[in-house]
Amino acid sequence: MRDDKEFEYILNKAVQSHTLDEKEILYLLETKNNKQLFEQADKTRKKYVGDEVHLRALIEFSNYCRQNCVYCGLRRDNSQLTRYRIEPNDIIELAKKTKNYGYKTIVLQSGEDPYYTVEKITKIISEIKYLDIALTLSIGEKTFKEYKAYRDAGADRYLLRIETTDEFLYNKLDPAMSLKNRMQCIEDIKQLGYEVGSGIIAGLPGQTLKSIARDIAYLKSIPVDMAGIGPFIYHPNTPAENIKGNFFELSLKVMAVLRLLMPDINIPATTAMETLNPQGRLIALQSGANVVMPNATETIYRKYYEIYPGKICLGDSPAHCRFCIENKIQSINRYISKGKGFHIRQN
Numbered sequence: 026m027r028d029d030k031e032f033e034y035i036l037n038k039a040v041q042s043h044t045l046d047e048k049e050i051l052y053l054l055e056t057k058n059n060k061q062l063f064e065q066a067d068k069t070r071k072k073y074v075g076d077e078v079h080l081r082a083l084i085e086f087s088n089y090c091r092q093n094c095v096y097c098g099l100r101r102d103n104s105q106l107t108r109y110r111i112e113p114n115d116i117i118e119l120a121k122k123t124k125n126y127g128y129k130t131i132v133l134q135s136g137e138d139p140y141y142t143v144e145k146i147t148k149i150i151s152e153i154k155y156l157d158i159a160l161t162l163s164i165g166e167k168t169f170k171e172y173k174a175y176r177d178a179g180a181d182r183y184l185l186r187i188e189t190t191d192e193f194l195y196n197k198l199d200p201a202m203s204l205k206n207r208m209q210c211i212e213d214i215k216q217l218g219y220e221v222g223s224g225i226i227a228g229l230p231g232q233t234l235k236s237i238a239r240d241i242a243y244l245k246s247i248p249v250d251m252a253g254i255g256p257f258i259y260h261p262n263t264p265a266e267n268i269k270g271n272f273f274e275l276s277l278k279v280m281a282v283l284r285l286l287m288p289d290i291n292i293p294a295t296t297a298m299e300t301l302n303p304q305g306r307l308i309a310l311q312s313g314a315n316v317v318m319p320n321a322t323e324t325i326y327r328k329y330y331e332i333y334p335g336k337i338c339l340g341d342s343p344a345h346c347r348f349c350i351e352n353k354i355q356s357i358n359r360y361i362s363k364g365k366g367f368h369i370r371q372n
């Protein structure tokens with residue numbers, strides 16, 4: 026009884042004030058009252074960002090990566106993976122096709138691939154910006170100077186997940202990288218006027234709910250404009266620990282708490298969620314999310330962009346994905362936004 030009262034108190038506080046301390050965030054993560062949590066996150070989403078869903082077309086243009094993150098299928102030491110790169114002119118052509126499918130935002134994503142020099146990336150950005158489309162980069166850690174060059178060339182948003190703010194865990198899972206530098210990168214991105222996208226992986230081996238509560242507090246402290254939560258999915262060609270468990274529900278909870286604490290930000294229903302649950306993206310859209318990132322990468326490359334196994338839509342074409350997602354969104358009485366979907370601060 027007392028627990029129910031405490032839950033009600035904390036949930037109401039989150040709904041009314043959008044502020045919780047780490048202990049209260051942890052309480053919501055530990056709750057079994059998932060249904061109520063998801064309903065309140067959905068109501069908050071409706072109140073602040075409405076029923077429109079923003080589509081961000083994802084172009085995965087290179088699966089080379091100089092980093093070696095323990096859990097990631099693109100890691101440098103995964104010799105089982107067939108590597109590919111799409112040439113800058115072909116990326117630009119693909120972006121033109123993508124715009125014709127009706128997308129208002131393109132996300133260019135890759136591993137950390139030094140082949141794409143500042144000159145190459147800035148050329149790609151400038152050409153894509155001629156299309157009058159919002160552009161997000163998700164290409165990893167760069168220097169301030171590089172981030173500035175991309176911003177000056179016209180990039181609107183930058184997506185860099187913090188993954189985890191637990192330093193011990195971070196050092197274990199991202200060898201040769203540093204949490205301090207990652208946080209600095211996020212600071213730099215913010216300072217340069219990008220819309221900042223970040224997020225975490227939920228369910229990492231060795232991660233605790235307490236550490237996730239700290240992650241959530243960190244994302245709010247930035248504050249991010251977009252937060253994406255990916256459930257941990259074990260990849261057999263990595264040295265990650267094969268922990269048992271499906272982290273779909275945990276990811277939903279993290280996402281719902283983020284919506285309550287940052288009611289007006291953009292939150293994607295992630296592809297990884299649908300990998301773990303056939304209705305994953307629709308459930309997420311009804312539990313706080315307002316963004317979907319359909320795959321616009323050409324079919325021949327998709328199976329090689331294997332951060333985790335079992336990814337959905339591998340055999341589908343960009344046109345099919347666009348059509349399919351529209352139908353899904355309409356099936357839950359939501360509609361696709363006609364705008365570029367920038368974050369509009371409301372509190």
Ligand code: SF4
Pocket residue numbers: 090091092093094097098099100101135136137165
């Ligand atoms: S998580 Fe990112 S940086 Fe790390 S290996 Fe994978 S693609 Fe590279």
